[in-house]
Amino acid sequence: MKNRHLLQHYKLKATPQRIAIIKLMEYSGHISIDDLFKEIREKFTSISLATLYKNIHTMISVSLIREVKIPGQKAKYEIEKVPHAHILCKTCGELKDISFDPITLVEDTVKSSDYRVDEVSIMISGICPNCK
Amino acid sequence: MKNRHLLQHYKLKATPQRIAIIKLMEYSGHISIDDLFKEIREKFTSISLATLYKNIHTMISVSLIREVKIPGQKAKYEIEKVPHAHILCKTCGELKDISFDPITLVEDTVKSSDYRVDEVSIMISGICPNCK
DNA sequence: GTATTTGCAAATGATTTGCAGTGCT
DNA sequence: AGCACTGCAAATCATTTGCAAATAC
Numbered sequence: 001m002k003n004r005h006l007l008q009h010y011k012l013k014a015t016p017q018r019i020a021i022i023k024l025m026e027y028s029g030h031i032s033i034d035d036l037f038k039e040i041r042e043k044f045t046s047i048s049l050a051t052l053y054k055n056i057h058t059m060i061s062v063s064l065i066r067e068v069k070i071p072g073q074k075a076k077y078e079i080e081k082v083p084h085a086h087i088l089c090k091t092c093g094e095l096k097d098i099s100f101d102p103i104t105l106v107e108d109t110v111k112s113s114d115y116r117v118d119e120v121s122i123m124i125s126g127i128c129p130n131c132k
Numbered sequence: 133m134k135n136r137h138l139l140q141h142y143k144l145k146a147t148p149q150r151i152a153i154i155k156l157m158e159y160s161g162h163i164s165i166d167d168l169f170k171e172i173r174e175k176f177t178s179i180s181l182a183t184l185y186k187n188i189h190t191m192i193s194v195s196l197i198r199e200v201k202i203p204g205q206k207a208k209y210e211i212e213k214v215p216h217a218h219i220l221c222k223t224c225g226e227l228k229d230i231s232f233d234p235i236t237l238v239e240d241t242v243k244s245s246d247y248r249v250d251e252v253s254i255m256i257s258g259i260c261p262n263c264k
Numbered sequence: 265g266t267a268t269t270t271g272c273a274a275a276t277g278a279t280t281t282g283c284a285g286t287g288c289t
Numbered sequence: 290a291g292c293a294c295t296g297c298a299a300a301t302c303a304t305t306t307g308c309a310a311a312t313a314c
Contacts, residue, residue: 013313048271069201087247100241109232115219117258126249145288145293180296
């Protein structure tokens with residue numbers, strides 16, 4: 001119900017496929033195209049990869065979702081929410097959010113550069129407590 | 133001369149193709165596969181993309197170079213050097229280094245997470261002074 | 265009713281692989 | 290000499306496109 005309105009807010013039609021995509025992103029936090037495809041097929045046996053790609057692109061273009069590029073693996077996608085950083089376990093591959101605002105973190109350092117800073121993305125890699 | 137030893141230090145054979153790859157990375161700072169291919173063809177007219185891909189991978193695997201994933205464009209490659217952050221102009225596409233150590237920056241925040249942090253990569257996007 | 269979206273199949277683009285020949289040490 | 294590397298062609302994998310039918314609003 002909420003997701004239907006989220007889509008409408010961005011002037012996108014609330015198709016069941018799109019609602020399912022958003023639901024899966026909410027549920028998983030971050031999801032790759034391939035996993036999205038596998039999962040979503042359970043409900044929509046006939047959905048096509050082309051539809052996923054098209055929807056991912058339109059949702060990115062309105063900033064409803066965001067692409068997270070990950071060292072050594074394919075990108076994942078997440079719903080846009082409050083700014084945060086990512087931490088990746090190089091052993092198990094799990095990607096998690098870390099809550100702090102990347103922009104304020106680099107603010108001072110970048111101030112002198114004379115750039116207009118719009119976005120700061122931070123990817124931390126290491127080994128998670130479980131894999132240590 | 134220096135690059136030949138750099139390769140040998142990582143137990144890789146110092147082929148002219150590899151030396152040229154390193155030279156171009158040093159010269160450009162960050163370079164994409166396609167630009168690398170275009171540039172390197174001027175000297176090695178018969179070099180193949182496959183060779184570039186293979187070499188990029190072997191050099192990454194020994195940490196001689198590093199892949200920089202960039203929002204909205206194909207990855208670029210750079211020689212491993214002192215830790216630094218990247219700043220990207222979304223208008224002209226130029227990618228530059230910013231010199232500060234990302235690890236110390238997030239150190240405090242991550243301390244409580246119980247991860248072993250190996251690497252922190254920071255990508256800042258915005259508009260550069262020229263494009264403003 | 266109209267414009268958008270879907271799903272298919274085909275086209276394109278990017279990367280990887282196998283292998284015979286070559287070159288580094 | 291021996292093993293690693295190169296370059297080619299083919300194979301694989303990822304993403305995009307065109308289009309007719311279906312669907313949201």
